[in-house]
Amino acid sequence: MKGLHALRPILDLFFHAKPVALVLGIVIATITVISGIGLLGLSGWFITATAIAGLSVATAIGFDVFAPAAGIRLLAIMRTVSRYFERLVTHDATLAVLATLREKLFRQWARPSAAKVLLLRPARLLFRLTADIDALDSLYLRVFVPMGAALATALFAGIALGLMQSLFGFAVVIVLLTAGLGLPLLAAKKSGRAMRRRAKGTEAMRARTIDLVAGQTELLMAGRLDAQCAALSRADHYVAAADRDLNRIEIRTGAGLGIVHAALLAGSLIVVGWLMRDGSINAPVAALAVLIVLGAMEPFSALRRGAMELGRTILAARRVLPRQEKDVELRSLPVPPAGKAVLLESVSAHYEEDEKAALNAVSLAIAEGEHVAIVGRSGSGKSTLFKVLMGEVAARGKRVEALPARLLTQRTELFQDTLRGNLLLAKPDADDAELMAALADAGLGAFVASLADGLNTQLGEGGLGLSGGQARRLALARLFLTDAPLWLLDEPTEGLDGETARDVLARLKQRAEGRTLLIATHLRQDAMICERILRIEQGAFTESYTRNQKGDDLCFAGLK
Structure with a gap:
């Protein structure tokens, strides 16, 4: 047979x-x-x-x-x-x-x-x-x-x-x-x-x-x-x-x-x-x-x-x-020397289905506490860089080191559960006071307090029951509950209206004080909360500068 x-x-x-x-x-x-x-x-x-x-x-x-x-x-x-x-x-x-x-x-x-x-x-x-x-x-x-x-x-x-x-x-x-x-x-x-x-x-x-x-x-x-x-x-x-x-x-x-x-x-x-x-x-x-x-x-x-x-x-x-x-186990990246959050030397990475490298001999050093914007067109390698830092994509190079990181993807992932259940995914032992504080910092405190069931409010599949902006804020509150020293955000305000996006970014900047923050974006408003700008094209960095070196018009040139 x-x-x-x-x-x-x-x-x-x-x-x-x-x-x-x-x-x-x-x-x-x-x-x-x-x-x-x-x-x-x-x-x-x-x-x-x-x-x-x-x-x-x-x-x-x-x-x-x-x-x-x-x-x-x-x-x-x-x-x-x-x-x-x-x-x-x-x-x-x-x-x-x-x-x-x-x-x-x-x-x-x-x-x-x-x-x-x-x-x-x-x-x-x-x-x-x-x-x-x-x-x-x-x-x-x-x-x-x-x-x-x-x-x-x-x-x-x-x-x-x-x-x-x-x-x-x-x-x-x-x-x-x-x-x-x-x-x-x-x-x-x-x-x-x-x-x-x-x-x-x-x-x-x-x-x-x-x-x-x-x-x-x-x-x-x-x-x-x-x-x-x-x-x-x-x-x-x-x-x-x-x-x-x-x-x-x-x-x-x-x-x-x-x-x-x-x-x-x-x-x-x-x-x-x-x-x-x-x-x-x-x-x-x-x-x-x-x-x-x-x-x-x-x-x-x-x-x-x-x-x-x-x-x-x-x-x-x-x-x-x-x-x-296939039995491939994802492993945490080595921790860089004190004072560094990310340290890459001649790092290349590619996906299993593609022969062409998504990252090509990239070198990068980011100090602890820096807020850095990674800017570039779609497909330039921004998301791949974040996946390397998360340990999700295998990379080859002289050094691939990063502090423990948490990633907020462009797509908001919420589950058919209560508000509490969705938040506890980030910190299972958090009490209600911590959850409400994270929601308040994300701009959802008043909204949740006005709900009859509060944190016990049931969400539908994919977060049904929340608007797009509220869903994004809930995901942001979940990020705030993590204790990782390195935060990675992929297009954090994509799809949000201008007022909601500005409010989310202001709260993010305030909460990220003392942490290392990397934002992959093609939007000017997202990059505005960062002091250092890195431009990436075809899997390689082409420019690296701080906002003190250039005016905002030159610094954010090409961004929407």
């Missing part, structure tokens, strides 16, 4: 995370199945032997009922206990492994380069963390656990029946392995395409549903609401068609396993009849043999569902694997 190679790294991750628990789960599942077969066979033997012994007084008196009865009770207890521990161990191990995979996957998607791609399709991460990771649990629970139990059952049945007649035991093992494994593998091959269609259709249906719910206002205004509903309906029909194909394959596979089981059972009845006629075995042993064959097919039937989902599991592995293979 195509794509099975994608499962090997996932299996390595599974058995690397919880090797003992996963192997123990397979062993306990095997004990459960063998105990069930043993219980069925011994019970049949005991009932048959007891009936025959009761035909005469002499045999009834001499018949030992205690040992078989004790064996039946023991097997019943073993089956119950092992079934409980099978569920406990296998599901606990699986959930632990999947939790580890989710964390690792989230960390990889949180990397700057991946997060940039993710912004284009934000629903993708949700599907990877939920649907794709959930699909991987069937690889262990529905494939490897029943397969291990099935192989052990075939071996047990072969040995038990081989003791009665060697060729009989060998034939049963061959049929069990050939048909019991062959039919599920054939089902896996046949269902691969339909299962992949179902997985992709389900993802499309969820994405379109999210778009319909979240963007219904925009869709209605654009006259696209009916078209979106039609697209959602098409995705639903696509999934339904895939489900019909899968149901047909599953029914055929179940029917095939049932036919093989019935044929094997019929053949076993004929064989034990011959053995009884020859005197090789008696009636109780014959009953034991038939019941062993009857129970031996159970774990092979359990493989059917896992085989049906193998295509979806392979697709999930292919999606998750690239992010699992």
Whole structure:
């Protein structure tokens, strides 16, 4: 089956995370199945032997009922206990492994380069963390656990029946392995395409549903609401068609396993009849043999569902694997010598998808407490410089050193939570007095005090309920709560009206006293609160001067 190679790294991750628990789960599942077969066979033997012994007084008196009865009770207890521990161990191990995979996957998607791609399709991460990771649990629970139990059952049945007649035991093992494994593998091959269609259709249906719910206002205004509903309906029909194909394959596979089981059972009845006629075995042993064959097919039937989902599991592995293979950990930059906030020497940086350097042999020294404006056109390298200082983009150079920094991006990130919850992201141990002080410094103190619920006021998704200026002030208040000595602000007043922008900048300048402040901007008003100006073009600094060296007209030339 195509794509099975994608499962090997996932299996390595599974058995690397919880090797003992996963192997123990397979062993306990095997004990459960063998105990069930043993219980069925011994019970049949005991009932048959007891009936025959009761035909005469002499045999009834001499018949030992205690040992078989004790064996039946023991097997019943073993089956119950092992079934409980099978569920406990296998599901606990699986959930632990999947939790580890989710964390690792989230960390990889949180990397700057991946997060940039993710912004284009934000629903993708949700599907990877939920649907794709959930699909991987069937690889262990529905494939490897029943397969291990099935192989052990075939071996047990072969040995038990081989003791009665060697060729009989060998034939049963061959049929069990050939048909019991062959039919599920054939089902896996046949269902691969339909299962992949179902997985992709389900993802499309969820994405379109999210778009319909979240963007219904925009869709209605654009006259696209009916078209979106039609697209959602098409995705639903696509999934339904895939489900019909899968149901047909599953029914055929179940029917095939049932036919093989019935044929094997019929053949076993004929064989034990011959053995009884020859005197090789008696009636109780014959009953034991038939019941062993009857129970031996159970774990092979359990493989059917896992085989049906193998295509979806392979697709999930292919999606998750690239992010699992990359294990890059972001590290804090070294601290520069005393008196310096930033120290770069011949630093270059580029993004993974671009061969051209975003920063080219940049050297920069910024003293503690300086307020510096980084000015330049869009794409000149301002944001890349900030990402280097935050440790989000790997850089090469003689020295890359900076004090711990906090970045206020151009895009205001607020969450569907209370005002308090959004602020506590910056300082989890802050009390209400600290939060209100930060809000007051950002110009939101009076507004929050006027709200009925105050800090407990609930915001909608993306900060819904606040105006653009209020959202920016809330983000600024969150910055004020941090204790980082270096503040980086990327276009802090972009999109704000003139009066709001001037007020935000005045409050920022006042609160930034004693801290190092770097502002990336193309606006004159943002650069006005800084004493030093750095011009950057095509990833390299072209000018560096203070406002004392030039007049404001020359200093801010080219800025809006």
